[in-house]
Amino acid sequence: MSKSLKRVEAALAAAGVAVRITEMPGSTRTAEEAAAAAGCALDQIAKSIIFRGEASGHVVLFITAGGNRVDPGRASALAGQPLGRADADLVRAETGFAIGGVAPLGLIAPVETYFDTRLLDFDLVWAAAGTPRHVFAIAPQELLRITGAHTADFIAPAT
Numbered sequence: 295m296s297k298s299l300k301r302v303e304a305a306l307a308a309a310g311v312a313v314r315i316t317e318m319p320g321s322t323r324t325a326e327e328a329a330a331a332a333g334c335a336l337d338q339i340a341k342s343i344i345f346r347g348e349a350s351g352h353v354v355l356f357i358t359a360g361g362n363r364v365d366p367g368r369a370s371a372l373a374g375q376p377l378g379r380a381d382a383d384l385v386r387a388e389t390g391f392a393i394g395g396v397a398p399l400g401l402i403a404p405v406e407t408y409f410d411t412r413l414l415d416f417d418l419v420w421a422a423a424g425t426p427r428h429v430f431a432i433a434p435q436e437l438l439r440i441t442g443a444h445t446a447d448f449i450a451p452a453t
Contacts, residue, residue, distance in 0.1 A: 298391050298400070298424030305400035306430070309440040315423045315430045323394035323426045325360030332420045332429060336360040340413055340421040340437060342396040344385050345369060345377035347406075353380050353388045357398045357421075357443055358410035365450035372408055372446050394426040398441050409443035 299315065306313055322328035325339040332338070339360030344353050354373045356364045370377045382393050390402035398407070398421050413419050413434040420429050421437065438445065 296425055298395065298397070299428055301390060301400035301402070302397045302424040302428075302430075303400075305397075305440070309399070311432065311436055311440060313430045313432050315428050318427050318429060321394075321426050322422065322429050328420060328422070328429055329360055332431070334418075334420055335416075337362070337412060338416050338419050340398060340419040340434070342398050342422060344380045344389065344393075344396060345373075346380040346384055347373060347375045348378050349375035353384060353405055355389075355396075355398070355401075355405045355407040355443075356410070356448055357407065357413070357437070357441065358449065359412040359419075362410055362412060363450040364448055368448040368450075369408070372444075372448055373406065391422075391424055392426070395422050395424055395428070397422045397424045398437060398443075400424060407441055407443040408446045408448055409438050409441065410449060411445050411447075412449070413437070414445075
């Protein structure tokens with residue numbers, strides 16, 4: 295079992311949340327792949343989007359519904375600094391996860407985190423469990439609670 299998967303399992307257990315982590319037969323790197331594998335709606339995927347804080351140099355995490363896009367201007371305003379692209383090395387260094395498997399919890403250090411309220415429209419959402427093939431289903435209110443995220447409006451308008 296990977297170290298990343300073990301960290302997610304430990305974080306879920308420490309939070310007192312009993313969920314089953316599922317290994318999917320194929321990739322769940324994208325929200326579309328994860329929704330197909332889980333057999334759920336695209337917006338039921340709680341995807342972890344990571345930006346680099348241009349002033350702080352640290353990552354900022356946005357947990358958003360699978361079909362939504364993060365608006366860089368709104369996200370920067372929330373973070374109180376310009377946000378830019380986080381490369382794979384920075385994501386791994388600050389979260390402990392590789393891109394495509396970033397879980398919303400079990401990170402190796404505290405990360406400023408924001409939560410898309412669209413996820414609260416569902417009974418269950420699916421999130422990455424630390425690898426590109428492992429996911430777990432959880433009530434979105436529980437996910438919000440255990441991540442310590444702030445609910446906020448950071449979604450790009452539909453085009």
